[in-house]
Amino acid sequence: MSEAIPSLERSVHAKNWRLLLLGALAIAGVLVLGALILIQQRTDLERDRAIALQQHSFEVILRANQLSGGIAAAEAALGRYVVSADRNLGQQYADQWARAGEQLQRLRQLTADSDSQRRQVQALQKAFLARGRELDDTALYTTYKRDRDAWGAYYQVRESAARTQVEKTLDTIVEEERGVLRDRTRAAAQLIDNSSYASRVLSGFGLVIALGAVIFGWLAIEAQGERALADADAAWERERAGQLREAVAAATAQLREEAREREGAEAKLRQAQKMDAVGQLTGGIAHDFNNMLAVVLGGVELARRQIESDPKEAARHLDNAMEGAHRAAALTRQLLAFSRSESLAPEAVDAGGLIRGMRDLLDRTLGDTIRVETQDRGMGWRIWVDRHQLENAVLNLAVNARDAMNGRGTLTILTGESRLAANAVGHCAAGDYVSVAVRDTGCGMTPEVLERVFEPFFTTKPVGKGTGLGLSQIFGFVRQSGGGIAIETAPGEGTTVTLYLPRYKGVVQAAAPALPEAAEEKPGGSYDILVVEDDPRVLAATLAALHELGHRAVGCADPLKAPAAIESMPTLDLVMTDVLMPGQTGPEMIACVEGQLRGAAVLFVTGFTGEASAEQLRDRPVLRKPFTVAALSRAVREAVDGEARRVAQAAE
Numbered sequence: 001m002s003e004a005i006p007s008l009e010r011s012v013h014a015k016n017w018r019l020l021l022l023g024a025l026a027i028a029g030v031l032v033l034g035a036l037i038l039i040q041q042r043t044d045l046e047r048d049r050a051i052a053l054q055q056h057s058f059e060v061i062l063r064a065n066q067l068s069g070g071i072a073a074a075e076a077a078l079g080r081y082v083v084s085a086d087r088n089l090g091q092q093y094a095d096q097w098a099r100a101g102e103q104l105q106r107l108r109q110l111t112a113d114s115d116s117q118r119r120q121v122q123a124l125q126k127a128f129l130a131r132g133r134e135l136d137d138t139a140l141y142t143t144y145k146r147d148r149d150a151w152g153a154y155y156q157v158r159e160s161a162a163r164t165q166v167e168k169t170l171d172t173i174v175e176e177e178r179g180v181l182r183d184r185t186r187a188a189a190q191l192i193d194n195s196s197y198a199s200r201v202l203s204g205f206g207l208v209i210a211l212g213a214v215i216f217g218w219l220a221i222e223a224q225g226e227r228a229l230a231d232a233d234a235a236w237e238r239e240r241a242g243q244l245r246e247a248v249a250a251a252t253a254q255l256r257e258e259a260r261e262r263e264g265a266e267a268k269l270r271q272a273q274k275m276d277a278v279g280q281l282t283g284g285i286a287h288d289f290n291n292m293l294a295v296v297l298g299g300v301e302l303a304r305r306q307i308e309s310d311p312k313e314a315a316r317h318l319d320n321a322m323e324g325a326h327r328a329a330a331l332t333r334q335l336l337a338f339s340r341s342e343s344l345a346p347e348a349v350d351a352g353g354l355i356r357g358m359r360d361l362l363d364r365t366l367g368d369t370i371r372v373e374t375q376d377r378g379m380g381w382r383i384w385v386d387r388h389q390l391e392n393a394v395l396n397l398a399v400n401a402r403d404a405m406n407g408r409g410t411l412t413i414l415t416g417e418s419r420l421a422a423n424a425v426g427h428c429a430a431g432d433y434v435s436v437a438v439r440d441t442g443c444g445m446t447p448e449v450l451e452r453v454f455e456p457f458f459t460t461k462p463v464g465k466g467t468g469l470g471l472s473q474i475f476g477f478v479r480q481s482g483g484g485i486a487i488e489t490a491p492g493e494g495t496t497v498t499l500y501l502p503r504y505k506g507v508v509q510a511a512a513p514a515l516p517e518a519a520e521e522k523p524g525g526s527y528d529i530l531v532v533e534d535d536p537r538v539l540a541a542t543l544a545a546l547h548e549l550g551h552r553a554v555g556c557a558d559p560l561k562a563p564a565a566i567e568s569m570p571t572l573d574l575v576m577t578d579v580l581m582p583g584q585t586g587p588e589m590i591a592c593v594e595g596q597l598r599g600a601a602v603l604f605v606t607g608f609t610g611e612a613s614a615e616q617l618r619d620r621p622v623l624r625k626p627f628t629v630a631a632l633s634r635a636v637r638e639a640v641d642g643e644a645r646r647v648a649q650a651a652e
Contacts, residue, residue: 050188057181063107070100082154127165296321351415352376377416383434384504393474397438404442412439426484432503439496445489527573529553534581559589572600579606601643
């Protein structure tokens with residue numbers, strides 16, 4: 001019995017030791033398990049954070065690339081708009097640029113958590129706004145049909161500092177974000193490796209201290225399972241990223257195909273719009289020319305009937321025919337100026353005096369049923385503009401007002417002075433301006449019509465009653481002169497169109513008195529002249545006018561026969577030649593006979609110089625068709641005198 005007690009005590013001690021050991025092993029297992037759980041949770045959190053950061057980097061790179069692509073698409077749309085002048089393409093440019101702005105805003109939101117990227121995006125936004133202003137200015141030239149200026153501006157801003165800054169900043173953002181992405185990927189991989197290593201060490205230690213503890217093994221299996229799940233999640237994320245890249249590539253290919261289809265449709269639409277505009281323009285021109293030809297033919301016919309019975313009345317009818325012919329010539333020059341965007345010939349002009357001088361012209365043009373009132377509220381301010389362009393602008397506005405009043409009403413023209421703030425009227429700079437307002441009591445305009453009044457070829461008149469060029473020309477003239485236009489109108493309440501032109505503060509030089517156009521000048525001498533003209537009627541009329549002026553003129557209808565004609569003339573003082581002729585142009589003919597001229601002067605005659613440049617004309621005088629006998633006399637004398645002066649200067 002006494003021996004059993006120690007044995008029992010040993011058994012109890014052994015059991016206690018095993019219990020203590022099991023307890024210790026359990027505690028160690030719990031600690032190991034707790035450590036494994038903590039490591040796994042930390043791994044999961046860090047993995048999720050790494051994935052989120054990688055996703056954020058992908059989004060930053062994607063937004064930057066989308067912004068770059070949006071800017072490129074907007075610039076491409078602007079290029080097509082500059083080439084075609086199609087307003088739909090202009091709208092596409094505006095839409096593309098607006099979408100690029102949205103991408104910039106999203107990029108700014110994505111990079112708000114990084115001070116460095118926030119500063120880069122702020123710099124990018126400044127460059128983006130500057131680039132937008134450059135492209136908007138280019139688009140504005142095209143909107144106002146200043147095609148050459150638009151082309152020059154477009155090629156000039158293709159490599160501007162703003163564009164370079166945008167591209168450089170985007171590249172910097174993308175490259176830095178890619179570097180961050182690489183660092184984050186390496187950190188995530190290192191974290192996973194470290195976590196895996198720690199898990200293996202602790203699992204091994206747990207197996208050593210709890211070989212018989214099923215719970216420890218079960219916990220180890222659970223840990224391995226969770227780790228496998230994490231690997232599966234990572235593999236799924238990688239697969240998703242690959243699918244995303246494939247989707248982006250497919251969408252890009254689809255967009256390119258849609259762009260090609262859209263370009264084809266736009267080309268067809270541009271052709272249709274071009275033909276419609278040409279038809280509208282030719283109809284209006286034909287209408288205006290028919291009216292002028294009716295005046296010319298009617299006056300000539302009446303003069304033929306009354307030339308013997310009433311010479312005075314016949315002369316009046318001939319004067320009317322001449323006025324109609326001058327109006328037709330003025331319309332032709334206006335159309336040529338519109339097509340070539342001719343430069344202005346500015347001078348200091350008193351707007352009030354100019355309107356007073358136009359009173360008779362306005363009365364004849366508008367008719368007796370239109371009451372014309374003029375008010376000069378200026379302070380003697382002058383403007384620096386092309387006088388004839390301003391007269392045409394006022395006359396165009398007056399004719400439009402007459403049509404809006406259906407031929408009856410009151411037309412008021414007011415001139416005054418204004419002090420404008422910056423951009424108070426259009427894009428006018430702050431300063432002093434002279435205002436010319438044309439007010440009518442007509443039907444007024446709806447907001448829809450007001451929005452399009454300055455578009456070329458747009459007109460509310462019936463087909464064949466107008467070209468739609470008047471207001472667009474006025475707009476271009478005023479903008480080219482540094483001013484702006486304001487329109488006040490409402491349906492049934494009339495319309496007031498006000499031109500604001502910058503005040504001229506320079507010294508006004510007294511102008512030499514102008515000779516009336518109709519007054520014929522006596523030639524300074526009698527000259528031997530060769531006239532080269534392919535149109536037989538123009539040739540006959542020119543020869544008759546030269547003979548009337550006392551000159552000895554010889555005609556040549558073929559420029560290729562001009563050398564023989566020159567050789568057959570004993571003396572030659574002047575070669576008067578048309579510019580555009582079949583077979584050989586006037587400048588080409590003069591270049592061929594340069595050695596035969598023997599000091600003779602050259603006078604080019606043309607209604608449209610076409611492709612002939614100032615270099616081809618060699619700075620020789622040009623007489624514009626149609627011309628009067630007085631203009632012909634002056635041109636002949638000035639050409640001969642000018643050549644004589646050049647010869648004298650060369651001899652000195």
